[in-house]
Amino acid sequence: MIRYLFLLLFISCSSNNHEKKIDSFLESIKKKYAPDKRVALFDIRFSHYNNNLVLDGETNLLAAKEDFLNILDSLDIKYDDNIDLLPNEKIYGIINNSVGNLRGKPSHSSELVSQTLLGTKVNILKKEGEWYLIQTPDNYISWIDHGGIAIVSETEYLNYYKDNYIFNQIQGFTYESIHKKEIVSDLVVGSILSVIDKKNNFYKIQYPDNRVGWVDSRYLSKVNVNSKSSASDLIINSKKFIGVPYLWGGTSSKGFDCSGFTKTVYLMSGLVIPRDASQQVNEGLLVDREREWDKLQEGDLMFFGYYKEGIRRIDHVAIWMGNGNFIQASKNVRINSVYSDNPAFDKYHMDKYIEARRVIGHETDGVKKL
Known part of the structure; x- marks a missing residue:
């Protein structure tokens, strides 16, 4: 009986040491590739089933995942890889409202962690219900509801900045016609607009979801990536x-x-x-x-x-x-x-x-x- 208890204790200690080693491997990989969770996703968990290591979780960092698996391989640790590499399919998104509100979790009651502006191209990492986990050009990772983003084709995504302008007023509107009677939507400074036509002193712009509107040409500035900041x-x-x-x-x-x-x-x-x-x-x-x-x-x-x-x-x-x-x-x-x-x-x-x-x-x- 004593021998049996000792054996159980030995197995338990070995298991604990095993888990501590894997935890340390995960922590070292996280420090190397994802020290700031605001801009990188590395959420990997593990458990044991039938003497096998089962890996779960998700990451958007292929190199981090490969490094972790290589460590396990080098130690001859057997595992089942159920880690989701995001994005797991190619989905393209462009912010469709004047301001896209970004949340810490997929809920309107969740903390507002940031915002992003109309016309901003984002990487879509995954969808959960009516929410998308996205990464903005500054690499910030957060959630946006489906009403704030337009899902577009790869061609539309690549061509959206082909002939684009920035709205240069603090706030304003797009209108259904140059007569400025009916509002299409509001605008804020920094909104990136795709211009498709010009009439008198107005530009016709197209939203990511294909709505169109007219804006006073004085309120748009051409984007020049080669200009120097002053x-x-x-x-x-x-x-x-x-x-x-x-x-x-x-x-x-x-x-x-x-x-x-x-x-x-x-x-x-x-x-x-x-x-x-x-x-x-x-x-x-x-x-x-x-x-x-x-x-x-x-x-x-x-x-x-x-x-x-x-x-x-x-x-x-x-x-x-x-x-x-x-x-x-x-x-x-x-x-x-x-x-x-x-x-x-x-x-x-x-x-x-x-x-x-x-x-x-x-x-x-x-x-x-x-």
Whole structure:
């Protein structure tokens, strides 16, 4: 009896060690390929059945999956591979509303984690009910309901940017005719529109779902991927949003959080930067950590945060305007000062200032041309 109990204990310990090893393999793969779950999906689980290892879960990272399976193969561990590699079929999507609301989970009651704008091409990873798990051009992974996205053919997807323009007003509308009597839909700055015709001073545009509408040609700017971003234009554009309310998860002129504001302002200058402040701080050139304000140039990003157990936590971002001023989305979009004798001094954030970085002219891997 004692021998039998010892054998059970031995098997149990061996099993626990076995599981700990596999857990450590998964953790090392995750750290290598998917350290930030906001932009990479690696959710792998395992169990045992009939002395075999059963792998479940999903990932959008082929190399990560292959690395993990290669480790198991090298150790001669037998397994059943039930891991879903996303996307498991080619589905193409383009945002179809002025603003696409992105959720943390496939539910309207789930947290608003971000937004994306009309005409944005997205990778569809999977569908669950009436919701799609998508990845936006800044690699952000989130859920959008079926009403916010148009499912299109590969040809439509590839050709949507063939002759496209960006809406350059804070907010506006498309109309059924040039007489502007009936509204087709609303627009926000940064909306990407496909122009199919011109009449008088109006452009005829086509939505991803094939609706059509007319827009005043003065309100559209041609997308030029070869144009250089201008810091002065960036500041001019940032001031157009003064007074827009704060909205957690907001990245449109209907409402901003801090990094949604900086992201949108840079988008108006043709640059796609990462979604969150803690991601934006990894891009560009470091220009200051000592509050030497003369080192900063217009358009530089200022980062704020704190240290916890020796680890830096970035939780806010703003845009340097020059002359001691910066513009930020905090309460609403507003201009503040770094100088304590200025009525616009923002003590709360200046107590948390960490560093400033320059993106324009120093576009690193996480920054893309529109």
